[in-house]
Amino acid sequence: MSGSFIEKSYAKIKSKYTLISPKDLLKEADIDLLPFPxxxxxxxxTMTNNRCSTIxxxxxxxxHYIGFVILHEFSHLILHGGSSTPYYRRIGAGRFVPKIENEANxxxxxxxxxxxxxxxxxxxTKSQLIYYLGIDEDLLRYIPKFDN
Structure with missing residues (x-):
């Protein structure tokens, strides 16, 4: 069931927004971005109040890592109305990752x-892909197999 939920949300996003970069997506979706230590x-x-969201x-x-973090938080807004736990670098290698975190990833x-x-x-290669996409090795499992 989760897969079709993700696929439907993905299709809606693709039809509504131009997928150029994570920061451009936020601008187009009118979501603020706040860098903070x-x-x-x-x-x-993600923070949401008065129907305004800020990542x-x-x-x-x-x-290099920020793009995925932005998209992860954006995904929580789309899928879960902004409900999430903070995005952590170590997202659960060998540990339980909650369903909403898996869906957002x-x-x-x-x-x-x-x-x-x-x-x-x-x-x-996998190690090149990690760097190219700006992700942790733990996130490779979310990359689908490609037909060559």
Whole structure:
């Protein structure tokens, strides 16, 4: 059931927004982005009040990782009305990852892949792909197998 929920949400996002970059997506969706120094393990979180949403990202984190964090938090807004736990760098290698975190990771990965050249992605090794996409190794499981 979760898969079709993710797919429907993904299709709506694709039809409504131009998927160029995570920051451009937020501008188009009229969601504010606030860089702020957070603790070393927290990448970001979402605040919503009066129907206005702001994604707060860790200004201490390397810019390379921020794209996925933005898309993860955006996914919580779309899928869960903004309900989430803060995005952590270590997202549960060997530990229980709550359902809403899995859903946000799955949708964020679909959006992130749409913002890159699929042919380029297919040519990369796993370690190159981690760097190219700005993700942790733990997130590789959310990347679908590609037909070559």
């Amino acid at each position: 957070l603790d070393d393990n927290t990448g970001g979180f 707060v990202i860790n200004s201490n984190w390397d810019e 799955e949708l964020a990965m679909k959006l992130l892949l749409d913002m890159h050249d699929l042919e380029e992605i297919k040519r990369l």
